[in-house]
Amino acid sequence: MSDLLSKLDRDDSIGTHLFQVKPKIMVVDDEPTNIRVLSEALKNDHDIIVATSAKQALGLLDKGERPHLLLLDIMMPDMDGLEMCRRLKMRQELQHIPVIFITALIDTDSEEKGFEVGAVDFIRKPISIPSVRARVRTHISLKGMLDHMVELNQTLNERLHQLDQLNWRLMQEQKRDRAADSGNLYEQAFMSTSEGIAVLDHEGKITAVNPSYSRITGYSEDEALGRYHDVLDVRVDKRHNSTSILDYLGVHNHWSGEIYNRRRNGEVYPELRTISTIRAEDGQVTHYVTVFNDITNLKETEQRLEELTWRDPVTGFPNRALFLDQLSTVLKLCHHGGMATAVIVVDINNFRYVNETFGFDCGDIVIQTFAERLRNACHEDDSIARLSGDEFGIVLAPKQWTLDEAYRIALQVFERIQEALREPVPYRSEGVLTIEATGGIALYPTESSDMPSLALRHAETAHRNAKDSNRAVAVFEDSMSENIRRQMAVESELARAITENEIAMYAQSQHSPDRKLAGIELLVRWDHPERGLLGPGEFIPFAERTRQIVALERHIVRVCLGMLAQMRADSRKLRCSINISAKHMAEEDFAEAILGLVADSGYPPALITFELTESVMVKDVDAVVEKMEKIRNFGCTFSLDDFGTGYSSLSQLRRLPISEIKIDRSFVLSALNDSTSADIVDMVKRIGESMNVRVVAEGVETQEHADFLKTHHPGVYLQGYFFGRPAPLWTFFVEKSH
DSSP: OHHHHHHHHHOOGGGOOSOSSOOEEEEEOSOHHHHHHHHHHHTTTSEEEEESSHHHHHHHHHTTOOOSEEEEESOOSSSOHHHHHHHHHTSTTTTTSOEEEEESOOOHHHHHHHHHTTOOEEEESSOOHHHHHHHHHHHHHHHHHHHHHHHHHHHHHHHHHHHHTTOHHHHHHOTHHHHTTTHHHHIIIIISOSSEEEEEETTSBEEEEOHHHHHHHOOOHHHHTTSBHHHHOOOSOSSSOHHHHHHHHHHHSEEEEEEEEEOTTSOEEEEEEEEEEEEOTTSOEEEEEEEEEEOHHHHHHHHHHHHHHHBOTTTOOBOHHHHHHHHHHHHHHHHHHTOBEEEEEEEETTHHHHHHHHOHHHHHHHHHHHHHHHHHHSOTTSEEEEEETTEEEEEOOOBSOOHHHHHHHHHHHHHHHHHHTTSOEEEGGGEEEOOOEEEEEEEEOOTTTTOHHHHHHHHHHHHHHHHHTTOSEEEOGGGOOHHHHHHHHHHHHHHHHHHTTOEEEEEEEEEOTTSOEEEEEEEEEEEETTTEEEOGGGTHHHHHTSTHHHHHHHHHHHHHHHHHHHSOGGGGGSEEEEEOOHHHHTSTTHHHHHHHHHHHHOOOGGGEEEEEOGGGGSSOHHHHHHHHHHHHHTTOEEEEEEETSSOOOHHHHTTSOOSEEEEOHHHHHHTTTOHHHHHHHHHHHHHHHHHTOEEEEOOOOSHHHHHHHHHHOTTOEEOSTTTOOOEEHHHHHHHHHO
C-alpha cells in the first residue's frame, strides 16, 4: 500500500499547461491570397500548416499531422470543405479537431449544412484579420481548456480507482489522512486545480468536492457532501438533462459538453464540463467524476466577436453580411409565399465634406443620428443595416402586396426619411448640420429574386442612377411594373415640364348667390409636347406620391400670381383660389415659402384663397393651424375643399382658420335624386353658417342643379360647368372683362 501511495505522490501530470508549444493551425484553401492573408495574420502566435486542397490536407493528416484547429475553405474543386469535414468527423482519431469554415456564402442553408457536418464556427469573406485572430484564439482556448479537463478527469479517474483499493470512504472520514501520508497527492491531484471537481458515488451523492467547486458554484463543502448532485446542479438548458447524460455514460463512460448552470445565489453561468465513470472489475459503476469550469469570460469574448462579425460598432445595426442573410430569408418568403418587398439603399449627400470639415468624431455623430432617424422612419419589422461608410440598406418586411403597392410603401418610407432629416443635427459649438439623403429602390419578387446579393446590387444601381441624375430617389428598372414605369416617366417629364414652362394656367369661375362673378379657382393643365393637353388627373396623382408636388405647386403659385398681377386693374378685384396638397402643407418651410411668393408677386393677399382638403388634419393639427395663421395674418384666406369626403371631426374643423367651405361636387350632382346627398348638402351649409364662413357648392352642371340650390340654399355660392368650363387664365380675363 505504501508503494502505491508513493507512486501516486510522484505523478505530477495534473500540473500540465494547456499548450507547452505554439498551437498548430492547418489552413486549407485553394486561393493563394486567402492563404497568404491567414498565414500572415496567425504566424506570430501559431505554427501554420498549409494545404491547397482537401485531398492534400487529408494526406497530411494521414501522415500524422495533428493541428489544434483547422481553417477550411468551403468552395474548393474536386472535394469541397463540407465533404472534407464530414470525412474528418467520421474518423475517431481526427474528429476532435475543431473546424472553422472560410466562406463567401451568407445564406442560412450553407451555414446549417456547415454546422451539421461538425463545424464550430464560420469566417466570412472578405477576411477580417482581427476577426480571424479573435475567433481562432477563442476556439483554441476552448479546445485547450476541454483537453486539459479531459486529461484531468482521466487522471482523477485513474487515481480514484487506485484509491478505491485503499478504501476511499475511510480516507474521507479520516481527514487527518489528507495531511499525512497522501497529503501531497491529494493537494496536487484534487485540491489545487482551478477547475471545479466533484466525486459522486454510484447513486449520484457527492462524496468529495475541491475548493474550486465551492468557488464556482457557491456551495461550501459541508453543504455539498452527502447531497445528491442533481439537487445542486440546476441546469438551465434542457438539452442536457441528467437522464440523457447518464444514458450516454452508460454506453461511453465519458461525456463532455457546454451547459448553462445556476450558482447557489441563482446566477446563471456557462460551464464547460466533463464527466466520466469509474467501474469495478465486475463492470459495476462505483463513482462518477465531474470536472467543470466557468467559461463566462470566454463566452463574453465570443459575444463581442459575434457583435463585431454581424454588427456595426458605431450604430449597433446589422452589417452588410447580416443584412444579406436577412434579405435571403425575406426573398424566400416572397418567392414561396406570394409576397412582395422592396430593398432600399440610402446614403447621406456629401458626407465626405462632414468628415473633412468637422472631423471623424462629428462624422460618427451624424451617422448615429442618421441611423436613429432611419429607424424611426421605418416600420418596426423592417430590417435596417449599415452597409458601409454612410450607406445604409433597408428591406421592407414582406407583405401580400402587388409590386405597385410595394413601390408606394417604399416611397412613403423614403419620404418619411427625408422628413426626419429636415431637423438639423446639433454638433458641439459648431452649431447644427443639415443633412440630406439619396435613395435607390429595387422591388421583389422578380425573375432574379433568389439571390440576395443581386437584389442589393440592383438597389445600389438605382441609388447610383439617382445620384447621376441629381434626383432624390430612383427605382431599378427591371423590377418595375408598367404602372411604375409610367409613374417614373411622368415624374421625369414633369420635372422637365416645370423648368420648360409647360404647365398651363386655367381657371373656372365662381359665382355669388345672385349669380354674379365672385372669383375663380385656379386649375392647371400640362401642355405635353407629345401627348397634347393633359388634365390634372394625368399627372397630379403622380406628383403627390413624391415631393415633386411641392415644386409643382410652388411653380403654380409663382406663375399664377405673377400673371394676375400683370393684368388690368379690374382683375385685381377678383378673388383667386389655389389648391394646396396636404403633402405640401406638411413641409417645414411651407408658410415662409408661400408668403415669399405672395409678397414677390405684388398681387393683393386679400384676394388670394388657398384651398385645402380635410387630409391636412390627419397629422399634427397644431402645426397645420400655426402655418395657416401665419399666412392668414398676412391677409390671405383658406378654403376647405371637398368637405364631407374626409375623416376630420367637427372639433378639429373648428380649429382651422378657414373662411370658406366647399361642398363636394358628388353630393351636389346627386342631391336632386338622392335624399341622403340632399341632407349632406344641407348639413354642410348649416355647418358653414354656424362657423360664419362662405359656403360654395361645386358640381353645378345643369339648370336643375342651379334651381335646386337657389330654392333650398339661396345663400350658397356656385361653381360648375353650368357657368362655364375651365379656360386659359389669360383668355378667361379677356372674356369676362367684356
